[in-house]
Amino acid sequence: MIDLGEGVITLLDQRLLPAEERRLSLTSTEEVVRAIASLAIRGAPAIGVAGAMGVALAARRALDAGDDPAEAARAAAAALRVARPTAVNLGWAVDAQLARARDVAAHGPQRLVATLEDAARSLQGAEVRRCEQIGAHGRALIGRGARILTHCNTGALATGGYGTALGVIRAAHEADPTVRAVVDETRPLLQGARLTTWELGRLGIAYTLICDSMAASLMADGRVSDVIVGADRIAANGDVANKIGTYGLAVLAREHDVPFYVAAPTSTVDLSTPSGRDIAIEERSAEEVRGVQLEGRPAAPSDAPVANPAFDATPARLISAIITERGIHRPPFERTLVAALEAAES
């Protein structure tokens, strides 16, 4: 859903889905920053890939213009790193590109640009493989005829390919076609209603779309067997920052004895963040909350005071297991996540 060409990044504009499938062509750092900040591309792994591609794009454009690609890569990295504050993958992917640029700087600008482009594409391929591994591990947790509730969008759109939480649903459905999904619409930006339904429809997986406030009622009625969500950042103690609404779902799942799983690549784990309390939560525009419309009419006074935290922190004690490309990690996460990261680096 995102591709790096020579001096251009093309991607599906997720803001227009499901009504319209339009691809954007980005040719400058400013355009990439705007695409990330405006959520034309979103999802922690996907914006990591976009960030890596953005650094490579800036270096390529500088080379073509006769400028210094290393300098352009540094400037692009600085701008891209702050396009979204909460996801750890973005800073991580951008910094990895700068490290590569330093490593090959002595071999000349051509080599530098080619290295950055190769690394960005290879990151994308690695993300897809990691998602497939997450799916393969995660489906072992899912029983026959499961009704899996998910929040936000964690599919191919969010990850560069296959998906994390949606990847587990996909893998479980491949093994058992009676597996179904329950999709939280995910206010304010409705990524569940707009994107997850679109992906599930293309995959032929049956689903039921609900408003976020209906999840508790469906759980009480026995209509949800599992909850699986993604993660924007996982702290060292296993606390998880993810789309606003995730924490409430975790409390509700515990109340109803429904397992609550988090599916994310190990790149989402940030050992330098001790706990959920240390994760900066992005506060987004009031318009996202009050700008929603029913039958073309605005749903709130245009000057309504609003709170709009984009993420929340779910404490580790509410999480049954974290699924990464390395396997299924159970509490205590302080120990099992560190072991997973050490295995990932080996």
Added chain:
Amino acid sequence: MIDLGEGVITLLDQRLLPAEERRLSLTSTEEVVRAIASLAIRGAPAIGVAGAMGVALAARRALDAGDDPAEAARAAAAALRVARPTAVNLGWAVDAQLARARDVAAHGPQRLVATLEDAARSLQGAEVRRCEQIGAHGRALIGRGARILTHCNTGALATGGYGTALGVIRAAHEADPTVRAVVDETRPLLQGARLTTWELGRLGIAYTLICDSMAASLMADGRVSDVIVGADRIAANGDVANKIGTYGLAVLAREHDVPFYVAAPTSTVDLSTPSGRDIAIEERSAEEVRGVQLEGRPAAPSDAPVANPAFDATPARLISAIITERGIHRPPFERTLVAALEAAES
């Protein structure tokens, strides 16, 4: 916000708020049924008033046309009773009108119509007085500088005047102007975003509008001191049917040691319903869920399968107190609600 004239009911069309304040004039049973079913008027006490007025309207129109007003009242009652299935007030108000019609039938059609009209107006006046009493009782529960979260709309629009849960917020704010509200937008129909914000703005009470999925996060941050909601029906054991999302809020309030209050007139208590499991939950149109728009674009595929229960049942064990016009009722509600009803009838 609703008035009965001679052969006409006028009311503020709540579907157009907050963008437009337009009054509807209803002159037939069909129009009243449609106004109730389409939520031009909503809220359990308000639709009780509308139902009583609808019966009187039908009798008045029959009298003017030379038809039998008693027969017209019976036909109207049958149609009005089923306009919404969950609120108890509608059937209760309509049946009370039929009983009055029988009582005065011997005194001729003129007297019958006048009796029904007087009774409908007097029900409305009684609803407003009951709300004021609920507010006066409820504010004793609210501490200084409270941050009161509420769901849906329970204000003057929903009750014929003053409000139930919003009436408590209003009374608490009169006593302490630092009291503020946190308003759940209340998907799918956004009564919080559209109506509660509009009422709070007119009353000069400061508020913060949030998406329903943000309540848990605000509670975890200590930004909610109390939750107060209304009720569409209260079972004999104290279980409460109310707008979808109420049950989840009650679970979250318990998790965060936030008191959870229900404010409703005793007319909402239905001793013939033993528990929440016995309350019919209205399933409304899929369009309400998938028809929401962001920036004019539809937010879900037009054929997305949807669940849309309009209400949920909150078990009595999660409710700190029920506030009626008779006072504050604490668990065990089996006992305290019956006592309140007996006092109300005495």
